[in-house]
Structure formats: C-alpha cells, structure tokens
Amino acid sequence: MIRFERVxxxxxxxxxxxxxxxxxxxxxxxxxxxxQSGTGKTTLAKLIIAEEKPTKGKIVIGxxxxxxxxxxxxxxxxxxxxxxxxxxKLLPKKTVYENIAYALEVCGVxxxxxxxxxxxxxxxxxxxxKRDNFPDQLSGGQKQRVAIGRSLVxxxxxxxxxxxxxNLDTINAQEIIDLLLKINQLGTTVLLVTHNKEVVNRxxxxxxxxxxxxxVSDQLAGKYVL
Amino acid sequence: MIISLVRTxxxxxxxxxxxxxxxxxxxxxxMLTLFAVSMVASLNLLADQAIQAIEDKxxxxxFFKDTATEDDIISAQIYLEEIxxxxxxxxxxxxxxxxxxxxxxxxxxxxxxxxxxxxxxxLPASLVVQAEALTDYAFIVQQFETxxxxxxxxxxxxxxxxxxxxxxxxxxTRVYQGGxxxxxVFVVISIIMMFNTxxxxxxSHREELAIMKLVGATNLFIRGPFVLEGILxxxxxxxxxxxxxxxxVISSAPYVNDFFQGxxxxxxxxxYSNLWFIFAIxxxxxxxxxxxxxxxxxxxxLKV
Numbered sequence: 001m002i003r004f005e006r007v008x009x010x011x012x013x014x015x016x017x018x019x020x021x022x023x024x025x026x027x028x029x030x031x032x033x034x035x036q037s038g039t040g041k042t043t044l045a046k047l048i049i050a051e052e053k054p055t056k057g058k059i060v061i062g063x064x065x066x067x068x069x070x071x072x073x074x075x076x077x078x079x080x081x082x083x084x085x086x087x088x089k090l091l092p093k094k095t096v097y098e099n100i101a102y103a104l105e106v107c108g109v110x111x112x113x114x115x116x117x118x119x120x121x122x123x124x125x126x127x128x129x130k131r132d133n134f135p136d137q138l139s140g141g142q143k144q145r146v147a148i149g150r151s152l153v154x155x156x157x158x159x160x161x162x163x164x165x166x167n168l169d170t171i172n173a174q175e176i177i178d179l180l181l182k183i184n185q186l187g188t189t190v191l192l193v194t195h196n197k198e199v200v201n202r203x204x205x206x207x208x209x210x211x212x213x214x215x216v217s218d219q220l221a222g223k224y225v226l
Numbered sequence: 227m228i229i230s231l232v233r234t235x236x237x238x239x240x241x242x243x244x245x246x247x248x249x250x251x252x253x254x255x256x257m258l259t260l261f262a263v264s265m266v267a268s269l270n271l272l273a274d275q276a277i278q279a280i281e282d283k284x285x286x287x288x289f290f291k292d293t294a295t296e297d298d299i300i301s302a303q304i305y306l307e308e309i310x311x312x313x314x315x316x317x318x319x320x321x322x323x324x325x326x327x328x329x330x331x332x333x334x335x336x337x338x339x340x341x342x343x344x345x346x347x348x349l350p351a352s353l354v355v356q357a358e359a360l361t362d363y364a365f366i367v368q369q370f371e372t373x374x375x376x377x378x379x380x381x382x383x384x385x386x387x388x389x390x391x392x393x394x395x396x397x398x399t400r401v402y403q404g405g406x407x408x409x410x411v412f413v414v415i416s417i418i419m420m421f422n423t424x425x426x427x428x429x430s431h432r433e434e435l436a437i438m439k440l441v442g443a444t445n446l447f448i449r450g451p452f453v454l455e456g457i458l459x460x461x462x463x464x465x466x467x468x469x470x471x472x473x474x475v476i477s478s479a480p481y482v483n484d485f486f487q488g489x490x491x492x493x494x495x496x497x498y499s500n501l502w503f504i505f506a507i508x509x510x511x512x513x514x515x516x517x518x519x520x521x522x523x524x525x526x527x528l529k530v
Contacts (some may be wrong), residue, residue, distance in 0.1 A: 071445065072444075072445070075442040075444045077442075078439070079441075079442035089433070089436065103442075105233055106233070106441060106443035106447055154441070154442065
C-alpha cells in the first residue's frame, strides 16, 4: 500500500527530514509512527500526501509512483489519502454537516450524492445529533471526530493521522483511537503519527520509530521505545 | 464540470459579499478608471468632429479684379483644379456674389438700399478653393502666387482660419494628453486596488484554502473563485461606468448638439447607436485590468 525506497528529504536550510528511509506498509495495516519532535515524522506524512517531494529515493502509494507526481495529479492523490491533524482544521463558520459536505463540494460531487454520503459518515463518527452545531460548540474530541468524518468522505484507502490526540485529554484521546481502530477494521490502512506513549503502548500494533530521519526500530506488535 | 462552475461562481459571489466594503471601493476605482478612459475617448471623438466641422468651413476665397474677364477666371480655375492638393474649385461670378450678398443681408434695409443706389455691381468675381487637407492651403496659395493668374487677383482670404485651427487643434491635443495622463493614473490605481483586494481575499480565506487543498480540490477550483471575483468586479464596474456616462451624455448633449448644429453629428444619437459597442469595449478593458490583476495576485499569494 505504501512503499518508501531509500527516501531522503533535505530542506532548503540543509536540514534532513529523512535519510535513506525505506519502509513498507501493507493494505489494512494499522501502523504507529513515533519519535520525538523534529525527528522527521511529519516529513514522512507530508511526503505521503505530496506536500513535499523527496530529494532522493522513490515513493509508491497504492501502486502509484508519486516520487515526481505532477501538480495536477496531487488532488487525485489526496482524495485517496485521508488526513487529520492535531488542530482539526475545521471551518468555524460552517456546521458539522457543512464541514463534512464541504470536502465533497470542492471536488465537484453531485448534491444528491453529498446528501446520501454525509449522514452515513456522521453515523460512523457518532455525530448525528451534532450535525447542526458549529465547531466552537463541540468538545475537542468531537471536533476531531468531525475532522475524521471529513477525511472519510472520499472513502480513502489510507488514513493519515498526524498527532490526532495532541490536544485531547485521556478519555477523548482514547475515543479517537477507538474510532481509528474501527475505521481500520473496516479495511482502511491507518498511519498514526504520534509521540503519545500511552496510546501507542495500549494499541499493541506495528510501531515504527524514527530518530533524526532514520528508522531506528520497526516492531510488529511494538511499544514506544524512545 | 457544471456543478464545479456553479459552486465556483457561488464562492466568488460569497467573496464579493463577505468583503463588501473592499469590493465596493474596488468597483468604484475601476468605474472611475473606465469613466476617465471613456471621457478621454469621447473628447477625442468630439475633437475630431469639431476639427472636421471647421475644416469643412475652411476655404480660400480668391477675389479677382474687375479687369479680369470670365475666360481669365475660368483659366485660373482650370489651373487650380490641376493641382493635386485641390479638392474642389467653385466659380462665383459677380452676379452670383451680389445675389448671395443680397440674400444674406435681406433683413438689413440700409445695405439693400445702398446697393440699389449703386449703378455698378461692387462685388468682385471669385474662386472658392477647397483643399484635400488643412495643411495643403499654404502650398496651394504658394503655387497660385507663382502663376500668371496672380496678377489678376485683387485680394485673397485665408490666413485667419489657419490660426484658429492651429490654436483649437493645439488646445484639444493638450486636453487629450491631460486626459490620457489622468486615465493612466486611474489604471495604475485600479491595478493596485484589484491586486490588494484579491490578496486580502486570499488572506482571509487562508484556512478554507488549506482545507480545500487537503481534501483534494483541484487547482482550478481553488483559483477559480478569485478569477471569477475579478470578472464580477469588471462587470459591475462596467455597468456603473455606463450609467455614469449616460448621465453625462444626457446632460451635455443639448450643448454639444448646439455646437454642431448644421453638421451631421448628435452626441446622444451617437451614444445610443453605439451603446453595446461602448459597453463591450469598457467591459473588455475592465476585464483585462481586473483579471490581469487577479492573476498576478493569485500567482503570487495563492500557492496550490
């Protein structure tokens, strides 16, 4: 599903985001990518959604070599890779329903399809009763569930979660992780980028540890080792 | 595609509406630019018409001595007609001159009585010469003065008009140049305003734009509303500028038409018969300004 072959990313200021990094993620896997701040976790996420291009090496997503992806092809890639962030990135002036529907609107999906998909997604993220609320009327966990809902509307094959529990308390964080596990069980490959030790240790799933742009550990049922 | 176009249009209207004051100022500046350019164009048109009207009135009157026979004058006419720069030469005999003089002074009893008391016709025969171009008169006069016929001439009437024409032409050129300079200033202000408006729009929508990119909106969909916003500015500004121009035409038409009385020119008729053409030119001009500025601003500030 995801393949990195000796990928190196050097930024303009000569810092390394990745050094000869190779990894493979199979379809349907749940992988936690851990490491301290500034070790290259976010670079990895940005490389997967083509926000950054590798300096060297090769990246293949779902059989598609995106190493030198064209600008016009990036939107197509991003509809196949759902992404959620620590700061949710919701539109404050849109309701829960509108925030989720917006992801379909901007991709030119017909209104009738939007009307059928969005309620399904709201059910998956358990926010049917909050559909008309605005983001500032929701808790942190609910906001993150809206963001997850939005990332699911295109039925992506991969869900990339960059520190999704970073702003949440323990209970809300666990709810989000449970939701990610549920989505994973439905067949979506999930990549969880985090430095939350408790979350990773409880998961008992594959853990890839990155330090200074290099994979220092890759365990199938691992723990947070740094 | 149609769905995307409809949504892009909806977002562009939203952009316009949500930054209403900025939109109004932008449209206002663009409208002033169009109006200034239109006024310069109108001035140019009126100047051309005025000069044309005056040029049509210009001619050289060559008055012959009473000793010159009709044959001499006809020979002089043939000589003049052979000069390439001469458009037309008309012979006015002594009788015709008198008849015309009487006609133009028929209400002035003093003059008619004075003429009746004279036994001879005091008015000379003449040739009325019209040149192809205003600048040709000096050459024609020079050519005539070197000919044998100049000895038959009593008097010539031309030089006063040349001075008037030159002054009028000079004045209109200066006004036209001033208008062009004012228009250029407005064009620059418009570009800066439009550029800034779109930039502010991009800044105020930065969260939305980031999310659009995140969920896979195409570049066209992200950039589209800003380009359409520019088109919207152009359209509203063109309509407003046309309305303003209409007011100016309606209020100035009586004076302008009075000035051109006797000539085939009417300002309001010209405006109405070229209404769509003027609107199209204004719209195209504002479109180039607005979309051009939008594209520069998008290219610079909207990284997708």
